[in-house]
Structures are given as structure tokens and as C-alpha cells.
Amino acid sequence: MTTAQDYLRAYETPRFAQLAPNLNAACFSLMKLIPARFMVDQAEASGRLRQEGHIIETTSGTFGLAIAMLATARGYALTLVTASSLIDLKLRRRLEQLGAKVMAIDDPQGDGNQRGRLEYLQQSLQDHPDTYWPRQYDNPENRLAYARLADLVVRSFGRIDCVVGCVGTGGSLCGTGGFLRELFPDLRMIAVDTHRSMLFGQPVGRRMLRGLGNSVLPDNVRHEMIDDIHWVGALPAYAMAHGLFRDHGLFMGPTSGAAALVGAWFARQNPEASTVVIMPDEGHRHSDTVYNPDWLAGLKGWPISIPLEPTVLTRIRPAEETAWTRFPWNRRTLNAVLAGADGLSPTQ
Amino acid sequence: MTQTSTLRSGQQTHSRKINTETVAWPLVVGVGRAHAHHGEFLQGVFERENGRLCRGLVTLPLTSQESLATFWPDQQAGIRSRPANRTKAARAAALTLEHVGLAGRGGELTIESSIPVGHGYGSSTADVIASIRAVAASAGVTLRQSTVARLAVAAESASDAIAYGDQPILFAHREGRTIEHFGGEFPPLLLVGFRDGSARPIDTLSMPRARYDGEEIGLFRVLRGLANRAIRQQDPRLLGRVATISASISQRHLPKASFNTVLDIARAHGACGVQVAHSGTLIGILLDATAPRAAMRAAELARQVSSAGLQGVHTFTLNAETRLIQ
Numbered sequence: 001m002t003t004a005q006d007y008l009r010a011y012e013t014p015r016f017a018q019l020a021p022n023l024n025a026a027c028f029s030l031m032k033l034i035p036a037r038f039m040v041d042q043a044e045a046s047g048r049l050r051q052e053g054h055i056i057e058t059t060s061g062t063f064g065l066a067i068a069m070l071a072t073a074r075g076y077a078l079t080l081v082t083a084s085s086l087i088d089l090k091l092r093r094r095l096e097q098l099g100a101k102v103m104a105i106d107d108p109q110g111d112g113n114q115r116g117r118l119e120y121l122q123q124s125l126q127d128h129p130d131t132y133w134p135r136q137y138d139n140p141e142n143r144l145a146y147a148r149l150a151d152l153v154v155r156s157f158g159r160i161d162c163v164v165g166c167v168g169t170g171g172s173l174c175g176t177g178g179f180l181r182e183l184f185p186d187l188r189m190i191a192v193d194t195h196r197s198m199l200f201g202q203p204v205g206r207r208m209l210r211g212l213g214n215s216v217l218p219d220n221v222r223h224e225m226i227d228d229i230h231w232v233g234a235l236p237a238y239a240m241a242h243g244l245f246r247d248h249g250l251f252m253g254p255t256s257g258a259a260a261l262v263g264a265w266f267a268r269q270n271p272e273a274s275t276v277v278i279m280p281d282e283g284h285r286h287s288d289t290v291y292n293p294d295w296l297a298g299l300k301g302w303p304i305s306i307p308l309e310p311t312v313l314t315r316i317r318p319a320e321e322t323a324w325t326r327f328p329w330n331r332r333t334l335n336a337v338l339a340g341a342d343g344l345s346p347t348q
Numbered sequence: 349m350t351q352t353s354t355l356r357s358g359q360q361t362h363s364r365k366i367n368t369e370t371v372a373w374p375l376v377v378g379v380g381r382a383h384a385h386h387g388e389f390l391q392g393v394f395e396r397e398n399g400r401l402c403r404g405l406v407t408l409p410l411t412s413q414e415s416l417a418t419f420w421p422d423q424q425a426g427i428r429s430r431p432a433n434r435t436k437a438a439r440a441a442a443l444t445l446e447h448v449g450l451a452g453r454g455g456e457l458t459i460e461s462s463i464p465v466g467h468g469y470g471s472s473t474a475d476v477i478a479s480i481r482a483v484a485a486s487a488g489v490t491l492r493q494s495t496v497a498r499l500a501v502a503a504e505s506a507s508d509a510i511a512y513g514d515q516p517i518l519f520a521h522r523e524g525r526t527i528e529h530f531g532g533e534f535p536p537l538l539l540v541g542f543r544d545g546s547a548r549p550i551d552t553l554s555m556p557r558a559r560y561d562g563e564e565i566g567l568f569r570v571l572r573g574l575a576n577r578a579i580r581q582q583d584p585r586l587l588g589r590v591a592t593i594s595a596s597i598s599q600r601h602l603p604k605a606s607f608n609t610v611l612d613i614a615r616a617h618g619a620c621g622v623q624v625a626h627s628g629t630l631i632g633i634l635l636d637a638t639a640p641r642a643a644m645r646a647a648e649l650a651r652q653v654s655s656a657g658l659q660g661v662h663t664f665t666l667n668a669e670t671r672l673i674q
Contacts, residue, residue: 009399041399140562147566151573158577158586179570183589 023267031280036066038145039134049132058117060086068098081117083107137218146175162188164263165278166212166255170221190228195318200229208234211255223334232258233321235304251283375421380481382474384413384463387625390594392568402520407509415461417478419486426454437479440503444483468628498524530579536637536668538646542658543629544604558601584636588621595624637668647673
């Protein structure tokens with residue numbers, strides 16, 4: 001193992017922060033290093049990725065950053081396919097500094113043009129069949145990688161009753177929760193999403209809170225594992241992120257704020273339960289926005305105080321960016337819930 | 349360490365004059381012991397520090413039964429074992445002589461063991477380790493535990509963690525090295541052990557190695573973490589959970605017919621969990637030794653297991669200060 005690889009293994013290790021006596025947070029600098037490293041390791045071991053080979057992935061977020069760090073350290077070429085509307089200049093510069101080729105596909109509709117990105121990616125794979133495509137959305141290794149987090153959690157806290165985490169690909173929550181539930185079958189899994197993400201049955205629309213949610217449905221989202229779903233708007237997420245920094249010295253990204261909001265609420269409701277909340281990345285990327293008072297002042301509805309509890313929905317529907325809603329999912333499939341919403345399927 | 353240095357000088361003399369036989373033997377009659385085990389708390393595939401996967405296990409020590417080896421050095425080369433079929437023990441003795449710099453010396457190795465063969469009690473490893481210790485004692489050397497473990501694996505290709513006594517460790521049984529030292533001691537347990545009725549004695553080394561899938565390998569990682577926590581916190585319930593899940597995975601590879609019945613009995617008695625011998629027929633139900641009426645409950649549990657038709661039922665302790673009711 002080279003020193004760079006060793007370093008990246010340490011980099012993917014979270015620090016644990018106690019937010020309340022029964023609530024601990026796994027605070028990552030860059031959580032996506034966990035699945036990225038696991039998938040690259042597996043691809044190397046199986047021969048899918050050869051020495052000095054080529055990796056391609058469609059991403060506009062931190063998975064791209066993680067895989068770019070690995071690719072550079074291990075000598076692979078990397079192409080990241082994103083949409084012109086999604087990639088921010090600062091991230092793009094960082095990726096290019098790491099030697100990644102960033103392909104920003106035109107996105108006239110501003111919806112991320114997932115179809116156009118996949119077409120480009122498929123074409124590249126056809127032209128260069130040796131290229132390795134990690135497929136973080138659908139590759140089960142994304143979930144399996146989180147045995148590492150589940151290991152660290154039980155080493156530190158033993159018995160766990162509830163895990164709270166954001167859902168984008170489903171890898172971190174369904175992976176970590178899946179392993180923890182093998183140990184503790186009564187474990188509650190609480191998913192955190194945002195309004196107008198389609199993952200848990202909302203109609204797709206413009207989303208202000210990025211880094212969680214999705215406009216397509218990855219295979220790694222395992223609905224039947226989820227007990228409760230919360231949709232957190234951008235503003236409560238920002239307010240909670242500020243709270244984490246102020247009260248705990250945790251300078252985290254806004255999705256961590258959303259997860260902490262839900263985790264803290266659950267922990268207050270269930271003082272006997274031991275709860276872990278997953279916080280995926282730090283706040284530095286958001287210092288010009290989420291942590292910038294001038295930028296915040298332009299937001300409709302800002303300032304907002306940290307809400308104490310969500311609005312319970314009886315029917316899944318989108319809400320304002322100032323809102324926080326919750327729906328009891330009860331470990332059902334997406335189809336069962338959607339059918340139930342139309343009165344076609346009895347609730348459990 | 350004066351013993352070692354004495355030996356070193358003896359060694360040099362010895363290696364110079366081995367054919368003239370003029371040197372005084374540094375060897376005396378040596379005795380070594382090693383206890384049995386009752387299968388494993390955990391067995392699977394684990395990541396080593398270098399990132400590579402290797403097979404490993406956490407042995408459940410059974411100190412009430414042991415193998416006693418005596419090494420009688422003589423003027424002939426080679427190891428003659430009694431009983432004569434203990435070839436692995438003889439090989440271990442020869443390797444140990446070599447290790448202490450006395451290759452070419454020989455003697456008689458007698459093994460007296462109370463450990464039943466072929467059920468997963470580790471009878472073979474106990475013989476091997478007792479023999480290594482007997483030869484080391486004969487040469488006046490106290491071997492490191494890691495050396496004993498390595499010699500044992502060299503002698504019989506797979507071993508268990510008995511070289512480490514009752515220390516809680518995750519042991520790479522085909523490489524003879526420690527993957528993780530859990531530190532301290534096992535939490536206090538009472539165990540009701542027995543044999544799965546369906547199974548016959550097993551030749552451990554002729555068994556095909558279990559092939560684990562990605563989910564199982566991930567789960568082993570988490571179980572290792574929980575074992576670490578259970579031992580650090582002296583929590584028998586968490587350790588019982590590790591054992592039960594590991595045993596459930598073992599069911600996919602070496603099924604035990606009575607396993608589900610045993611799980612039901614364990615649950616009904618509020619036990620901490622169920623463990624098995626992953627290459628044997630043994631099953632054990634784990635009870636918290638510090639719980640009220642623990643000995644009484646173990647006795648009740650043993651009666652129920654017997655009446656369910658399971659064989660060889662006995663109760664034993666691990667790191668517990670409890671007086672058993674047999």
C-alpha cells in the first residue's frame with residue numbers, strides 16, 4: 001500500500017461528535033471516499049480496472065471529487081460527466097487540478113440532463129470498452145462499502161437503535177443501516193430527502209438544497225428498509241448547519257444540517273434510543289453561500305429559526321423551502337406507498 | 349532472559365559438534381499443555397492492516413479439557429510419537445527443535461489427551477501446541493505465543509487461537525498470525541455446550557473452505573467491530589449477538605440440523621446467544637454469568653437441551669467466577 005492510499009483510507013474515516021447524550025454524529029470530511037475506494041479496490045481485484053486504466057462516471061457532486069483523488073493517487077485517467085447547470089466553477093477547478101477531464105453536457109432545460117449525460121457516457125464506453133464505470137447509483141458495492149462505517153459505529157457505540165441519513169444514491173443510509181440492522185433487527189432507519197426530489201414519491205421540480213435527493217431513482221435506494229422519510233427544505237437545513245457550527249464547532253455542509261435536524265428531533269422524542277446521524281461533508285464548499293450572510297439575505301424566508309418538529313403528511317406532496325415534512329414510510333416499497341396514496345393498497 | 353542466552357551458547361556448541369556427539373545435551377524431559385476449545389464466537393474473512401482479506405476466527409476456549417504432551421529427548425534423531433498416529437504433533441515437535449536451533453535432535457513424544465476427536469474441540473491443535481510447549485520446555489525456552497501459533501500452523505496448515513490461551517483475539521488460522529487483539533479478557537459467560545445430533549465427526553482440514561459473498565464479508569467486518577466493543581465493554585449480550593450471527597452465516601456453509609431448535613430454546617431462556625464450531629458439530633448457548641441465578645438457569649437450560657434430544661450436554665464457564673451446577 002502506498003502512502004497516498006493509506007492517507008486516503010484515513011481521510012475517509014469520520015470523526016464522531018456527541019450532539020446529545022443519546023445522539024452521535026459521524027462527521028465526514030468527504031464521505032464519498034468510502035464507496036469510491038471500495039469500488040476501485042473491487043474493480044482492481046476483479047481485473048475490471050487495469051493498471052493505468054480509465055475511469056468514467058457521471059456525477060456533479062462529491063463522489064467525483066473522491067474518485068478524482070483516488071484516480072490521481074493510483075495513476076488512472078478519469079472522465080467525469082456532468083451538466084453545465086450543475087457543476088460549480090470551484091469544484092470544477094479542483095477536479096481539473098487533480099487531472100480529471102470534466103465533460104459538462106449542455107443543459108438547456110436546467111434539469112441536469114441526466115439522459116444526455118448517460119448518452120455521452122455510453123458512447124465513451126463503446127469507443128473505449130476497457131473503461132471502468134463505477135455506477136454509484138446502481139452498483140451494490142456502493143452499499144457494501146458502508147460496512148466500514150457500520151463497523152466504526154458499533155466499535156464506538158455498541159448497540160444502535162436508530163440511524164438517520166440523507167439519501168441521494170441510497171448507498172450510505174441503506175448500506176450502513178442494512179449492516180446495522182443485521183446486528184440489531186429492531187433498528188429504525190430514517191431517510192432525509194428534500195422537497196421535489198423523486199426518491200420517495202414526490203413530483204420532480206427545482207430543488208434548492210443540493211447534495212441529497214435525486215431526479216432519477218437509483219437501485220441503491222431500498223425503500224423497503226426505510227421506517228420514516230423526512231423532507232427538509234433548504235432554509236431549515238441551512239439554519240441547522242449554522243447551529244451545528246455555533247453549538248458544536250462542526251462546520252458541515254447543508255445536507256449535514258438537514259440530517260442533524262431530523263436526528264436531533266428523533267433523539268428528543270426517543271430519549272432511551274441510541275441514535276447515529278450520518279453527516280456527509282464539510283462546509284467549506286458552501287462558504288460563499290450557506291455561510292455567507294449577504295447571499296443568505298437574498299433568500300425568500302431567511303432568516304429562519306431552527307424548527308422543532310416536522311409537519312406530518314398524510315399524503316406525499318412537495319412543500320416550500322422553509323418547510324420540514326415527514327411521512328411514516330413503514331418499510332414499504334415505493335410502489336406500495338404510491339398505490340396506497342391512491343387508495344389502491346391497504347396500509348400495513 | 350538468561351535461559352535464552354544460555355541456550356544460545358549451547359546452540360553454538362551444539363551446531364559445531366553435532367556429529368561428534370561430545371556436547372552435553374541441553375535437553376531435559378519437557379512437559380507442555382494446551383486446552384481445548386468449544387468452536388468459535390466468530391469465523392469468517394477479515395481485512396488485515398495491509399488491506400488484504402484473510403480467513404480468521406475468534407476461538408471460544410474450553411479450559412476444562414486439555415492435551416498433555418511430554419517430550420523425552422534421547423540419542424536418536426527424529427520424533428517418535430505415542431500414540432503413533434499423532435503425526436502433526438510429531439511434526440510440530442520437530443519444527444520446534446529446529447526453531448530453538450536443535451534440528452536433528454530427537455526423542456519420544458507422548459500425548460495424553462482428554463479432548464474428544466472430530467467435533468470441533470480442537471483436539472489436534474491442542475496436541476500440536478502441547479507438543480511445541482513440551483519441546484520448548486525441554487530446551488529450557490519459553491516461546492512467545494506468536495511463535496507457538498506460527499509453528500502450529502506450519503505443522504498442521506490450519507490452527508486456532510489456543511496458542512494465546514484464553515486471550516480474546518481475532519486469529520488468522522491459516523497464517524498463524526493475529527489480525528486484531530481485542531485486549532483484556534472475555535466477558536464472564538456460562539455456556540451450555542452439546543453436539544448437533546445430525547452431524548458426524550468431521551475431518552477439519554479436508555472440509556472445503558467456505559466461499560463468502562460480498563454481503564457476508566461486509567457483515568464480518570461489522571461483527572468484528574461489535575466483538576471489539578463487546579470485549580472492551582465486558583458485554584456478554586453483544587458478544588452473544590456476534591456469535592449468533594456468525595453461527596447463522598455458518599448455517600449456509602455447514603448446516604446443523606438442530607440449529608433453529610437451539611435458537612428457540614436460547615431465546616426462550618433469555619440467553620445472550622448461540623455459538624457453533626464452524627468446522628465441527630458443537631453448539632453452545634451463552635448465558636451472562638453475572639445475571640441473577642445464572643448457575644441455576646444454566647442447569648435448567650442444560651436439562652431442556654437434553655430433553656430436546658441433543659447429545660453430550662455439559663455446562664462450562666468462560667472467565668466467570670460462578671460455581672456450576674452440573
